[in-house]
Structure formats: C-alpha cells, structure tokens
Amino acid sequence: MSSTLPSPLRSITVLSGGVGGARFLRGLLHGIRTGVLPGVSADARVTVIANTSDDLWLHGLKICPDLDTVMYTLGDGIDPERGWGRRDETWHVNEELSAYGVENTWFGLGDRDVATHLVRTQMIEAGYPLSEVTRALSQRWLEPTYGEGLRLLPMTDDRTETHVVIADADLDRSPSGKRVIHFQEYWIKLRASVPAESLIFVGLDESTPAPGVVEAITEADLVIVPPSNPIVSVGTILGVPGIREVLRATSAAVVGLSPIIKGHHVHGMAEQMLTSAGVEVSAAGVGLLYGSRSTGGVLDAWLVDSSDADDLVRLSEAGLTVAAVPLLMSDADATAAMAAEAISAAGRAR
Ligand code: GDP
Numbered sequence: 416m417s418s419t420l421p422s423p424l425r426s427i428t429v430l431s432g433g434v435g436g437a438r439f440l441r442g443l444l445h446g447i448r449t450g451v452l453p454g455v456s457a458d459a460r461v462t463v464i465a466n467t468s469d470d471l472w473l474h475g476l477k478i479c480p481d482l483d484t485v486m487y488t489l490g491d492g493i494d495p496e497r498g499w500g501r502r503d504e505t506w507h508v509n510e511e512l513s514a515y516g517v518e519n520t521w522f523g524l525g526d527r528d529v530a531t532h533l534v535r536t537q538m539i540e541a542g543y544p545l546s547e548v549t550r551a552l553s554q555r556w557l558e559p560t561y562g563e564g565l566r567l568l569p570m571t572d573d574r575t576e577t578h579v580v581i582a583d584a585d586l587d588r589s590p591s592g593k594r595v596i597h598f599q600e601y602w603i604k605l606r607a608s609v610p611a612e613s614l615i616f617v618g619l620d621e622s623t624p625a626p627g628v629v630e631a632i633t634e635a636d637l638v639i640v641p642p643s644n645p646i647v648s649v650g651t652i653l654g655v656p657g658i659r660e661v662l663r664a665t666s667a668a669v670v671g672l673s674p675i676i677k678g679h680h681v682h683g684m685a686e687q688m689l690t691s692a693g694v695e696v697s698a699a700g701v702g703l704l705y706g707s708r709s710t711g712g713v714l715d716a717w718l719v720d721s722s723d724a725d726d727l728v729r730l731s732e733a734g735l736t737v738a739a740v741p742l743l744m745s746d747a748d749a750t751a752a753m754a755a756e757a758i759s760a761a762g763r764a765r
C-alpha cells in the first residue's frame with residue numbers, strides 16, 4: 416500500500432493508560448513543539464482517550480489514576496521519581512487515616528492529590544459527567560501550556576472497574592478459595608506478586624464511549640496506541656462497546672508501539688496481565704493480540720524494539736507494517752524519536 420497519510424498531519428489521537436501512555440504523550444508533544452515529527456503540523460492537535468477502568472472510590476472520593484497521571488505528567492505537576500501523583504507531595508491525610516486504624520492506607524493518597532479528588536467528587540455528585548469534570552480539571556493543568564492543542568477525554572463517562580481474581584488460602588474469608596479485589600489493590604497493595612487468575616471488567620460491556628471519543632477516532636489523521644498495558648489500559652479502552660468498530664472503520668492510519676521489550680515490561684505490570692490473559696509475553700504477542708486491520712484487528716503498523724527484530728517476520732506475515740527501532744522512553748527526545756518512527760511506519764502502511 417502506498418502512503419496516504421494526510422500532509423500535514425493536523426490531528427493525532429492517542430489511546431492511553433497511565434505512566435506508559437503519559438510518558439509517550441510527553442515525547443509526542445515535545446516532538447510536535449520541536450518540529451522533529453515528519454509531516455506533522457506545528458499546530459497539530461492531540462486528543463487523548465484515557466483508560467478509566469482503574470478508577471476507584473475510596474473514602475468517598477472518586478479517584479481516576481490514569482487520567483490524573485496523564486494530566487499531572489503533561490501539566491508538569493507529576494512526581495518525576497514515582498511517575499504518579501504530585502511533586503512536592505506530603506502525606507498527612509494518609510498518616511492520620513492510619514492513626515485511626517483505617518484500612519486502605521495502601522493507596523497513596525497524597526495531600527495535594529486529595530484536592531483533585533475532592534474537586535472531582537464534588538462535581539460528580541453535583542451531576543457532571545466525568546468528561547466534563549476532566550475538562551474542568553484540564554483548565555488548570557493542560558490549557559495554560561497547550562491551549563487547544565491538547566484534549567483529555569475519559570474513554571467513558573460510565574463507571575467501569577477492573578477487578579482481579581486471586582487465590583486465597585484463608586477459607587474463613589474466602590470459602591471458594593478465591594478472592595476478588597480491585598485492580599488498584601492488586602497492583603499497589605499486593606504489588607502484582609501473586610498470579611492474577613482472571614480479570615473481571617465490571618460495567619465495561621454496558622458502557623458507552625464518552626462524548627467526543629468516537630469523533631476523535633473517526634476524524635483523526637492518525638491514531639496511536641502507545642506503549643501502555645495491552646490488557647488493563649488499552650484492552651479496556653478497546654472493550655468499550657463501539658470503540659473497536661470505530662477504530663476498524665476510521666480512515667486514519669492506526670499505529671502501535673510495543674510495551675514489551677525482550678519479553679519484559681520496562682516498568683509496570685504488563686507481564687502479569689498478559690500471562691493472566693494467556694497472551695505470549697513478547698512484542699509479537701502484543702502485536703498479534705491487537706492484530707492487523709487487514710485481518711480483523713485494530714492496527715496497520717506495529718513497532719517493536721530494536722532488540723526484538725526477530726519478531727518482525729511473524730508480525731508482517733500477520734499483515735502488519737513493522738519496524739524495529741529503539742523503544743526505551745528514557746527522555747523526551749528519545750520518546751519523540753519513537754513517535755517519529757511511528758508516524759513513518761504509519762505512512763508506509765497506508
Ligand atoms: P499504567 O496505567 O500506569 O500501568 O501505564 P500504562 O498502561 O500507560 O503503561 C504501562 C506499561 O508501559 C508497562 O506495563 C510497560 O509495559 C510499558 N512501558 C513503561 N516504560 C516503557 C518504556 O520505556 N518503553 C516501552 N516500550 N514500554 C514501556
């Protein structure tokens with residue numbers, strides 16, 4: 416197929432989880448600003464469709480970890496070491512909760528962060544949908560820097576939550592020998608240290624895309640699937656009824672970047688989630704899970720790390736346009752170079 420990417424590229428839509436997606440977005444926006452992305456207009460607009468299946472209610476607060484990670488990272492409020500939560504954070508609320516012996520101190524509820532959750536919860540309780548709330552929060556974090564150039568959308572306004580089934584030997588607590596816990600508890604409290612026997616996506620099948628999501632995919636010049644968790648970040652976005660179909664139908668090229676390098680996630684827990692979903696833990700495994708649009712999947716092109724070049728044959732036989740390039744998001748320049756490679760591959764695919 417010859418290249419039919421619009422020139423210049425004016426609108427890019429990204430399907431993002433938390434830390435991996437946010438780091439990629441920082442590099443993409445840096446690349447747009449510095450003019451290193453081939454064929455991308457200097458005033459190109461980026462729309463982020465973020466996973467909301469990690470969301471939870473805690474102490475009466477509505478918490479949206481992936482939306483907040485993207486918002487704080489791009490708005491320069493993130494703690495750079497941790498990769499989540501606010502910089503210059505203090506933890507008095509958490510300490511006071513533990514002093515009362517209140518459970519759930521496993522969730523890092525920072526004092527600055529609590530203000531975000533309070534504002535969000537207040538708006539939700541006043542009847543605003545999450546998409547409106549996210550827009551309001553973005554006025555502080557994103558608009559001053561990016562103006563119209565960046566829009567953050569939740570994948571859905573509906574409540575969806577990823578839960579994890581784990582084995583539990585305490586038969587008094589769990590007579591079935593199994594226990595179901597919220598994904599955040601699995602990740603933060605258990606550090607994903609025990610096998611996830613299966614995942615339950617509560618509410619996902621009945622959810623609908625949030626306002627603007629379908630249009631953002633249909634009207635984009637390019638759609639990017641960044642190196643986010645393929646099961647619990649991108650997988651849940653694709654699980655919102657209608658989104659997969661719109662991705663398959665859009666005239667935009669769809670390009671993805673592997674979150675697995677040499678059989679390992681770099682940070683995070685993609686390995687555990689792929690294993691529990693029965694997917695081969697490799698760059699090829701994830702590429703084949705998403706699949707080529709020519710054979711019923713959602714991608715046109717797929718990038719693997721240079722060290723995974725052995726996977727290319729299998730992937731191109733499956734109908735994907737592929738390239739092996741450095742995929743370590745070590746800094747904004749290296750990540751912008753990854754975005755540039757993704758755009759080139761998309762151009763070759765269409
Ligand atoms: P989360 O919601 O915070 O888990 O973040 P995401 O779902 O957006 O991304 C997490 C995934 O990003 C991890 O499981 C890793 O597989 C992947 N990842 C993290 N850092 C890198 C990197 O430098 N390069 C690549 N290719 N993938 C990365």
Ligand code: CA
Pocket residue numbers: 432433434466469480481647648
């Ligand atoms: Ca997440």
